[in-house]
Amino acid sequence: MPELRLIGLIGIPEIRTGDDLAALIVEAAANLQLTFQPHDILVVTQKVVSKMEGRVVALGDIVPSPASLTWGAHLDKDPRLVELILGEAKRIVRMDRGLLLTETRHGFICANAGVDRSNLPDDKSASMLPLDPDGSADAIRNRIRVLCGTDVAILISDTFGRPWREGLTNVAIGVSGLIPLQDYRETADDFDRLLKATRTAIADELAGAAELVMGKTERIPVVLIRGYSCSRGVGRASMLVRPSERDLFR
């Protein structure tokens, strides 16, 4: 019977700048008696990638501009955080009711340009998204291949909101080694008719599924997904971003 397994890689320590995250993942898997297989997918939460890459800043080092002071008061946010968010944002999509919805340098539409204060070891810092999450995914994948000889696919996940639905879900912001969209447009349905206009964002579904195992405290920053057969190849997270000319809500 078709079965998908999602296994939380417990035992990965708190990550610091410059750590060899891939080696820690390989070690955690080995401690769980898991050997990576060619169709395995690893979902890695953004926060540990940002920590490894030094994308954490001390709020005390930030001097807010007059605009950040004004907007901070208006949005009920620390003006130093607002300053950081504006620096990470390519544009503001909505600024209302305490929400600062932005387009990031990567093209993602998300709250606060991915700037976040949770799960950091001190109360006085904030993390930013990796500068190039696809590149981060490539680096982890290549390093695991060197260490184990196995080419696993990597997704970097983050937690985004949705406009019409309550609650956040995890989506993929970095991709390496799989095509993030499954194209059913040339596939026949059960009754031999072509399925029109159907592409599934499997990378987002995989990232969301992994969140169910990670939970929110991130003591499980990496989840192994086994049993999912998808198109391998050069996938990029930008494939999941709707171009602004086709976007009716930006």
Next chain:
Amino acid sequence: MPELRLIGLIGIPEIRTGDDLAALIVEAAANLQLTFQPHDILVVTQKVVSKMEGRVVALGDIVPSPASLTWGAHLDKDPRLVELILGEAKRIVRMDRGLLLTETRHGFICANAGVDRSNLPDDKSASMLPLDPDGSADAIRNRIRVLCGTDVAILISDTFGRPWREGLTNVAIGVSGLIPLQDYRETADDFDRLLKATRTAIADELAGAAELVMGKTERIPVVLIRGYSCSRGVGRASMLVRPSERDLFR
């Protein structure tokens, strides 16, 4: 180690109006030597629920109004489908570039008010969403409890688009026996600070995860999820719908 398993219930036959879907699910599970357990979750695709409930119409029986004829030409859609969609919609959110984005009677914002022509046995019909997907989920859950003595949670899933991201994902449109949002707002993070404003739409992540096993042809209309511990209780799909007064994009 924490592990989630998703198992596709193969062997469920083509569903017709009035079929005892719950009994067919129980039979399929038994044929796979699976015994339902109290924390199991079953994700059931909307299409088989709609078929069971007779929510399928012959397009030949629909007489399009003048508005549907005009809009059908404008949107390059069969005017009889447009007529059906308008009947299912509470309002139109956007009508542009071939897209008819609607609010359904249930409050869901989705394309075509959930009206869909895929995976139907003839080329001349269309399916609509269940009138009360939570009620449908309740009925399946109650019937399984009668048949097996086990209280499993049920999610009814459908495939929705997102405004800023490419590709569709499965979400929950019907809920019975679990709370669809996991509230982390009173939880401490790894460093004992309260996680603010974080609620995860676990029902949508569960539905999306199940899609990875279902694929799109729907020969696997039901997926068993085992190993996920969530809050049981009276959950409703409406908890996942953002009220229009808090919605910046409707």
